[in-house]
Amino acid sequence: MTNKIKLIIADDHPMMRSGVKSVLLTNPQIEIIAEAKDGEEAYNLILKHQPDVAVLDVEMPKMTGLEIARRIKSENIKTKVIFLTMYKEEEMFNEAMDSGAYGYVLKENAVEDVLESVKKVSESKYYISPIISSYLVQRLNARNDLASQQPSINDLTKSERAILKLISLNKTTQQIADELHISYKTVENHRNNISKKLNLSGTHSLVKFAISNKAIL
Numbered sequence: 001m002t003n004k005i006k007l008i009i010a011d012d013h014p015m016m017r018s019g020v021k022s023v024l025l026t027n028p029q030i031e032i033i034a035e036a037k038d039g040e041e042a043y044n045l046i047l048k049h050q051p052d053v054a055v056l057d058v059e060m061p062k063m064t065g066l067e068i069a070r071r072i073k074s075e076n077i078k079t080k081v082i083f084l085t086m087y088k089e090e091e092m093f094n095e096a097m098d099s100g101a102y103g104y105v106l107k108e109n110a111v112e113d114v115l116e117s118v119k120k121v122s123e124s125k126y127y128i129s130p131i132i133s134s135y136l137v138q139r140l141n142a143r144n145d146l147a148s149q150q151p152s153i154n155d156l157t158k159s160e161r162a163i164l165k166l167i168s169l170n171k172t173t174q175q176i177a178d179e180l181h182i183s184y185k186t187v188e189n190h191r192n193n194i195s196k197k198l199n200l201s202g203t204h205s206l207v208k209f210a211i212s213n214k215a216i217l
Contacts, residue, residue: 004031005122008049010042010065011057011084016107020055020084023114030118039063043071046079052122055114058085058096066099067179073100074162074180080121084110093128093135094214098165103127146213152197160197163190168210 007030011017017035024030033049036042040062046054054072056065069081082103083096096104102121105113106129117127128135146153156164166176173187180187195206 004029005053005118006031006033006049006051007118008034008036008042008045008051008054010036010039010054010060012037012060020110020114023111024118027115039065039068043068046072046077050077051079053082053118054079055082055084058083058087066095069099069101070179082117082121084114088132090135093132105129106131150198152199155197156194160190160194163187164194164210167207168214170211
């Protein structure tokens with residue numbers, strides 16, 4: 001690869017940003033084009049610069065890294081997200097990957113992992129800190145099990161899957177509409193279509209299905 005990897009870093013802790021930046025700058029192939037101290041600033045910089053990669057903290061003021069990743073995914077922005085986080089829990093990992101992230105790097109392993117993660121993710125490959133790589137295998141196995149039990153899950157569109165995931169987080173129709181910047185009626189139509197495809201009937205059946213399979217949707 002001859003072109004530089006254009007990158008944005010976002011973390012509300014200046015020392016963390018500085019440390020990650022110093023590691024990344026050891027690779028002349030990486031160009032850090034902007035830094036952000038909160039989620040809102042990060043999102044606006046991504047919209048403005050359309051970097052190849054954005055290294056984001058999961059928890060940030062004004063807008064979380066997860067919210068940014070979901071917006072990038074729903075708006076078809078080319079930027080690939082790497083989460084840099086202290087969270088080792090499998091549930092958080094699954095939520096991060098469902099948001100559209102390509103990388104998940106633990107802060108405690110950032111010095112060893114962040115350079116390799118940027119290289120892999122810039123090539124549209126996934127990178128998970130080795131210490132939690134088993135989560136990815138478990139996630140794939142669980143998804144395969146769900147697909148065998150409920151084959152019509154594969155008939156859902158990208159938008160329907162995004163909405164089903166937000167339903168699993170116990171979000172209301174209005175909250176989903178606000179987060180995805182679509183109308184209340186559009187969300188309701190999607191909910192009805194999802195229920196039909198999955199052969200779910202009854203007022204709460206869709207919510208129950210989503211919450212039961214939250215970790216693998």
